Structures are given as structure tokens and as C-alpha cells.
Amino acid sequence: MADVIKKATRESYGEALTALAEKYPNLVVLDADLAAATKTGIFKKAYPDRFFDCGIAEANMMGVAAGLASTGLIPFASTFAMFAAGRAYEIVRNSIGYPHLNVKIGATHAGISVGEDGATHQCNEDIALMRTIPGMTILNPADDIEARAAVEAAILHDGPVYLRFGRLAAPVFNDAATYKFEIGKGITLREGTDVTIVATGLMVSEALAAAEQLSTEGINARVINIHTIKPLDKELICKAAQETGLIVTVEEHSVIGGLGSAVAEAVTECCPVRVEKIGVNDVYGHSGPAVDLLKQFGLCADNIAAVTKKVLGK
Secondary structure, eight states: OOOOOEEOHHHHHHHHHHHHTTTOTTEEEEESSOHHHHSTHHHHHHOGGGEEEOOSOHHHHHHHHHHHHTTTOEEEEEEEHIIIIIITHHHIIIIIITTTOOOEEEEESBSGGGGGGOTTTOBOSHHHHHHTSTTOEEEOOOSHHHHHHHHHHHHHSSSOEEEEOOSSOEEOOSOTTTOOOOTTOOEEEEOOSSEEEEEOTTHHHHHHHHHHHHHTTTOOEEEEEOOEEESOOHHHHHHHHHHHSEEEEEEEEESSSSHHHHHHHHHHHHOOOEEEEEEEOSSOOOSSOHHHHHHHTTOSHHHHHHHHHHHHTO
């Protein structure tokens, strides 16, 4: 069996920006003194005249991005999720969201898998924050192929977009030759009739692995990849609720306000069923190796399978 290729979506982000620069000459990139970590340094090396380092001043960077967007450019403002969604929230809301400017926010190092940087940098609240901003589109790609497609989709989309990328290398499971990305449309990766596992970002590959485990015990789990948190693919979610009667959501984010909340809100409108949320349970993270932290917080295939069996009464 061939080894699984792994790649951090933050690397995909930097490479995609660089690859798309010639195709989209109005694309510019901003960073907040973290170009080596966010991988926008790749773009900086190739297109130094279209790269702007705003220093450790994230709120100001968002204001600069808003100004650039008002001139017709497509700015990608890049920094860690904690600073993009947290520190700069008010500017994102008032200077980007309110005037509905064409700014793209590249938020890297999201979630528990930031690892040793600890609770202050492990942003598990960013999806919840960005969901509250009217007109904000939220993309959370699961692998390298999807991340690259998400960057171009963001460029083509007219309006503010929040793109969430990870630090940890993620398995590449999509096929570049056949993969199609459409904002607002989830993807059914595996059919099933007993339960639906809805996952996003780094957790999609774990959900697929959990479904494989469950299949050995006679449990047929459907797996849906929700790469667009907002707007949510309510049609796909409601169809799954109707056909399987139970949904388990999995996200590297707080269980409050993220994917699980969005899915629960959707099914209460169309087909009320039980929604079991797996994520960070209203606690802060802490420093430690990323893989160990994910297991500790239950963000792994084994726990997804165990929780699914429990709610099924197996």
C-alpha cells in the first residue's frame, strides 16, 4: 500500500497564491511579520512588489487590506487565526464586513494542532466569530488539493472571505484531476444509512478513518465534507438528516458556534434529529505535541468511532 502523502494546508496557501499570481494580476498579499510561518514568504520571494509586510499590527493590516480592496485590488491579509479573527475582529467587522469589501483573510495555525504554542495561539473560536459577520464567507479546506481550490474560489468570489488553514500536515485524499470546489456545496465522500458524520478541515480524514472502523462492526456511516461553513449546504445536511436520522459533527474548533452549531441550526428548521458534536468542549487548549493534543481532545478517528457507537446505542 502506498504511503499517504501529507501536507499542511498553510503550505498549500502560500503555493497557491504564488501559482495564481500571473492569472490574477490584481492579487496582492499582506502579512503581519509571519511570512515564514504562514508561507506567504513563497509569494514574497516571487512577487516582492505585490507583497506588503505590515508588521505586528494585525488590526492595521486589515484596514490596509480594506483600503487596497476599495481600489480594485484583491488583497489576501495573512496571519495566525488567533490574530486574524481575534485581535483584529473589530476592524474585520467594521472596515471589511460592513462595507462588504473584497478582502480575503488567510488565517493559518487554527485550532488545537498549533501544538506547543499553547492556549494563547490555539484559536478554537474563529469560525464562531466569523459566522456572526453578515456576508462573510468561511472556507475550511481539508487537504492540499482542496486548499488550493479554495484560494482560487476566494479570488473569484466577490466579497469578504475567511480561509482557515492548519499548521499540521494533513493527509491528501482528494484527486486533483477530478476534484471540483464550489463555495456553499458540501461533498459526500462516503455513502451510509445508519448515521452521518459531518466533518470539516483537518477532521475530514479522521472522519473517513472512523467510518472505516465502524464498517468492520456493521455500522454504515455516511461521511460529508463541509469545506464551506458559511454559507452552509443546508440542502445536503437536511437530506442526510432525513435519510440517516442521526448526525455526528467533528471539528477542530469549539463545539460552541462552529460547524456543529451551524448543522444543528439547519436541521432544527428542516428535519429535527439528534446532532452529537465532537470538538473542543468549552475549554482552553494547552501546550503539547499536536498529534497528542488531538487525541487528548478526542479529535481522532478512534474517538469519533466510539462516540458514534455510543449515540447509536451499540
